[in-house]
Amino acid sequence: MELKGQVWKFGKDVDTDELFAGRFIMGGDETSQSQYQEFIARSGLSDVGHRENIPRDFLTKVAKGDIIVAEENFGIGSSRQQAAETLKFKGVQAVVADSIHRIFFRNFWNLGCPAIDLPGISAEFETGHEIVINLRQGTIKNLNTGKEFEFHLIIPAWFIDMVEAGGLIPYHKSLQNVEGKNKSAK
Amino acid sequence: MTLVEKILAKKAGRKVVRPDEIVEVSVDLAMIHDALGAHTIAKFRELGIEKVWDPTRIVVVLDHYVPNKDIDTAKKCLNIKKFVIEQGIENYYEVGKGGIAHQVLVEKGHVLPGTTLVGVDSHTTTSGVVGAFATGIGVDEMAVVFKTGRLWERVPGTIRINVEGKLVPPIMSKDLMLFILKRLGVSGALFKSLQYTGSTISQMSIAGRMVLTNMAIESGATNGIIEPDQKLVDFLRARTDHSLEVIQSDRDAEYAETLEFQADDIKEPMVAVPPKPSNAVGVTEVEGTRIDQAFIGSCTNGRLEDLRIAAGILKGRKADKFTKVIVIPASQEVLKAALAEGLIAIFVEAGAVVGPPTCGPCMEAHMGILGPGEVCISTANRNFQGRVGDVTAKIYLASPATVAASALKGEISDPREFFREA
Numbered sequence: 001m002e003l004k005g006q007v008w009k010f011g012k013d014v015d016t017d018e019l020f021a022g023r024f025i026m027g028g029d030e031t032s033q034s035q036y037q038e039f040i041a042r043s044g045l046s047d048v049g050h051r052e053n054i055p056r057d058f059l060t061k062v063a064k065g066d067i068i069v070a071e072e073n074f075g076i077g078s079s080r081q082q083a084a085e086t087l088k089f090k091g092v093q094a095v096v097a098d099s100i101h102r103i104f105f106r107n108f109w110n111l112g113c114p115a116i117d118l119p120g121i122s123a124e125f126e127t128g129h130e131i132v133i134n135l136r137q138g139t140i141k142n143l144n145t146g147k148e149f150e151f152h153l154i155i156p157a158w159f160i161d162m163v164e165a166g167g168l169i170p171y172h173k174s175l176q177n178v179e180g181k182n183k184s185a186k
Numbered sequence: 187m188t189l190v191e192k193i194l195a196k197k198a199g200r201k202v203v204r205p206d207e208i209v210e211v212s213v214d215l216a217m218i219h220d221a222l223g224a225h226t227i228a229k230f231r232e233l234g235i236e237k238v239w240d241p242t243r244i245v246v247v248l249d250h251y252v253p254n255k256d257i258d259t260a261k262k263c264l265n266i267k268k269f270v271i272e273q274g275i276e277n278y279y280e281v282g283k284g285g286i287a288h289q290v291l292v293e294k295g296h297v298l299p300g301t302t303l304v305g306v307d308s309h310t311t312t313s314g315v316v317g318a319f320a321t322g323i324g325v326d327e328m329a330v331v332f333k334t335g336r337l338w339e340r341v342p343g344t345i346r347i348n349v350e351g352k353l354v355p356p357i358m359s360k361d362l363m364l365f366i367l368k369r370l371g372v373s374g375a376l377f378k379s380l381q382y383t384g385s386t387i388s389q390m391s392i393a394g395r396m397v398l399t400n401m402a403i404e405s406g407a408t409n410g411i412i413e414p415d416q417k418l419v420d421f422l423r424a425r426t427d428h429s430l431e432v433i434q435s436d437r438d439a440e441y442a443e444t445l446e447f448q449a450d451d452i453k454e455p456m457v458a459v460p461p462k463p464s465n466a467v468g469v470t471e472v473e474g475t476r477i478d479q480a481f482i483g484s485c486t487n488g489r490l491e492d493l494r495i496a497a498g499i500l501k502g503r504k505a506d507k508f509t510k511v512i513v514i515p516a517s518q519e520v521l522k523a524a525l526a527e528g529l530i531a532i533f534v535e536a537g538a539v540v541g542p543p544t545c546g547p548c549m550e551a552h553m554g555i556l557g558p559g560e561v562c563i564s565t566a567n568r569n570f571q572g573r574v575g576d577v578t579a580k581i582y583l584a585s586p587a588t589v590a591a592s593a594l595k596g597e598i599s600d601p602r603e604f605f606r607e608a
Contacts, residue, residue: 017570022550026258030228047577073373079308081324107324156208156338168326
């Protein structure tokens with residue numbers, strides 16, 4: 001599975017309050033997927049102009065398929081899944097960082113979006129670079145510098161299948177379908 | 187193996203587990219609250235499953251928006267209540283019956299030593315105080331836990347935080363935790379577990395220990411944990427009829443690292459300067475900083491001993507004319523005890539507003555939200571930029587003693603000036 005995109009370079013310690021402010025947590029109708037997605041996409045990174053670790057034009061210029069490359073400790077803080085969702089719904093398809101906080105790491109993967117931690121990787125990218133990630137091979141390439149890097153993720157064996165299924169919920173639904181068919185075959 | 191490794195091995199049905207291995211464990215207890223409960227339920231419905239794996243293993247606590255503040259919060263709480271009734275979940279804490287989830291889980295004896303707990307909240311780590319593996323997850327994952335009762339985990343290597351010596355009041359466990367975070371930083375324990383040991387921890391009350399496990403997450407840790415001792419067993423015996431299976435780390439357990447601390451090295455009360463919980467300095471470095479709000483409460487520091495020390499400082503005194511002082515007990519049980527001891531009257535006399543047990547201005551949920559440029563000194567756990575209201579507001583973290591002293595002067599103040607031994 002190969003992911004290719006334009007890089008947005010973020011700084012260190014990007015926290016979940018920064019990604020999705022607490023005041024929006026109860027907003028959004030979770031029973032209506034389209035309304036919810038629109039709300040979450042719109043409400044995220046609301047204070048970005050005040051932050052030093054996120055580029056100021058990220059909100060206005062982020063496009064579908066973009067990839068964030070961040071310094072250490074990406075996603076520190078809350079378990080609010082909206083912090084991961086807002087990035088996905090704004091178009092970000094993957095996050096690569098020197099290190100990633102556990103809950104954000106899980107949440108982003110669960111949405112079907114890879115979160116890849118590789119110490120030192122942030123120094124190899126700038127905003128606007130083109131990046132290619134090969135998930136099964138475990139490689140990251142910077143198309144601008146031509147340099148390639150290897151990563152070794154500590155994830156369950158089924159994780160990449162899950163990403164291919166579109167995330168944790170669709171993956172579990174597909175498992176149920178298989179189980180259901182097996183049962184009816186008997 | 188360390189305590190956390192032994193719990194994960196047992197729950198994975200394995201003899202041995204090693205740090206950074208992926209294991210799948212059974213979940214003994216799962217907690218949702220009002221802030222993310224309705225989302226969890228929507229995801230569970232999306233899975234197309236009718237019944238949760240085990241309603242007796244789910245605890246539902248309404249705590250962020252107590253009582254509901256608007257139509258959105260009321261609607262989501264209604265959805266949660268319907269789900270609770272439909273699924274036959276007994277452990278449900280309605281507004282006015284519980285308090286902050288992390289406090290309720292421990293004080294009502296829900297979490298037992300040697301078990302696993304997940305919650306849709308990063309401060310679920312608090313419950314590690316009973317010697318359980320307790321950690322936070324997102325709503326999609328909780329929906330799957332509701333279906334399967336299982337969770338995958340990367341076994342965290344254990345960082346042992348050993349603390350020796352006696353903390354001298356008004357220096358509290360909060361000061362110790364800020365002191366520890368100063369050394370660990372906000373990413374010093376990513377995918378690791380913090381296990382607190384040593385004579386300082388043994389001497390500490392359960393409430394004091396909860397500050398340490400609560401704020402373990404602030405170092406990036408997966409969880410925080412403390413080995414059960416007699417004090418804990420006595421605490422739990424008063425709260426549950428379940429048999430208690432006490433697990434300790436093996437004598438030859440391998441730690442990823444051991445960090446040694448001396449209580450004596452904490453020369454003065456600590457304050458974490460915005461915007462990180464690890465930015466701890468001695469109170470004298472920031473003494474005199476003007477404040478607009480002083481908040482005593484939260485899952486970190488809203489317990490009876492916290493209210494006692496704050497009341498001791500505020501008793502017979504008046505808070506600064508221009509400072510908003512907010513006191514919020516962590517639970518109904520704490521509120522009841524504080525009422526019985528006369529602490530609530532002291533707060534009201536001093537000019538504080540006392541709120542119902544809820545998360546309050548720890549985050550931007552409900553009540554005590556900060557305006558542009560306002561400065562708050564808070565007993566809560568995070569001071570990220572924009573965490574509680576306007577992005578230009580500033581939050582300093584400190585102990586209940588330091589916050590109470592600051593409330594009196596309207597500026598960050600050293601509690602040693604006002605502290606009286608009870």
